[in-house]
Amino acid sequence: MKLSLQSLLNVEGNGYGLLNVRIFGWILYGLTRRGILVPSQILAQMIRIGVQALPMASLVALSVGFILAMQSSTELGKLGADSFIPDLVSLSLMRELGPLLIAIIVVGRSGSAVAAEIGTMKVNEEIEALRVMAIPPIRYLVIPRYIALMIMLPCLTIFGNCIGLAGGWAVCAGTLGMSTSFYIMHAVQRPEVWDLYSGLIKSVVFAHILITIACYQGLNVEGGAEGVGRATTASVVYSILWIIIADALLTGLFYFVL
């Protein structure tokens, strides 16, 4: 097991599929051996690519909460169904908008930063230096970022959902005269646990797409500063593209199958 796993980790090649295999291989290897998954490195990345994205994610989530409540009040008000606004805000955020928008914010803020950072390291021969020092770049650079984002994106999504609900409450309480207890009761009671889980499953899948594309683009930079720029742009464009495609597929899966 150990030997074959080590061989797998060292297979030569730069493909995206191979990067995924190596990431899972290193995580499995790290679970069986000390010193591979370094908590301090993971924590540092959680702060850099997760915690520091909180202000931006909060602002977006709050705005989405406002928008959802205001837009729905226009139509639902005509039907006299204002009381369903908290339900709509809550369900939309948990199932769809929370995971998707937070992921897109993190792509723009942290995904691009990871691609640029690793790409610059490649251009400056820092990745080559790691290899020559017998330090595998995937284990040292990619794994801490991967684990950090796999933990932080779902956390940011839950946090964003709460902030979005607060935005919805501000509109309902401020302009529609809805009581806070009524808003909370509807916003919390209407969604089922699966609604929350489906959103979190999406955010985990989005985190995987986001960080693997960012690291792949960074590790494969060619051509100096121009190459770093190209990789950063490609990282953002491909991440958003595949996140939206994955969202459609997962939504279809949850809708038709589960």
Added chain:
Amino acid sequence: MNSAKPKPTPPGEVILEVKDLVQIYGKRPVLNGISFQVRKGETFVIMGGSGCGKTTLLRNLIGAQRPTSGSIHLFGEDITKISPQDLDRIRLRFGMNFQFGALFQSMTVGENIALPLQEHSQVDPSLIEMVVKMKLELVGLTGFENFKPTELSGGMRKRVGLARALALDPELVFSDEPTSGLDPVMTAVVDQLTLDSTRKIGVTAVVVSHDMTSCFRIATRLLMLGSGPRQGEVVAEGTPEEMKINPDPFLQQFLRGEADGPIPFRLSQDDYLKHLLGDG
């Protein structure tokens, strides 16, 4: 990372042996049947003009790329054929000083030097801190532990690169253009550091350079790679004294730094015609 520490190579034994090394990019041979040996304790300098394949040769020697054919025996093992795990085991026995330092910009000088120790030894952090200070003292940069690489001059960065390459007390150090872009005083300082590491610590050095003054100051043996019609071939090999009296016109033109001679600075008539007509 690896349990048993390998037995050091005895003085005078062959530490690096390159045989018939060929590297072809597309249809163009960059290295064309290179063979040489480096013995423990030597300072072996590989020199040659721009584009002669010095860096390609060095990348082959450190296992960063595989040659088209030929063999490279490093510490007795052919690194062109071994697995990546075995290559990593061998890499722990040598250090590499990159041309531009290749220092980790996000880390301090101290963290750069400490990294190989943290990754490959089980020693206490306080001991690592002490080793970092000793390595910095060795390269004359005491007190610079907390500086970022961007806060250092080019010469200082090269010295930190050397300190990092020496962090694990390797038997062999490769240096890529250690003095390029430095003023004469700083060049002499870096040369003195190379001499100190080879003579005082007993490290074997393989240095790639085109700085003639520096080459002859530090080398115990030199090898010149050819360019143009002799692209990627060994033009001459020997001690500094042997090289000075070697009548090879390529070597003599290079040593004298003359523009006119067999080393071409533009394509031959035939090659130019081919290039113009789109065949080259």
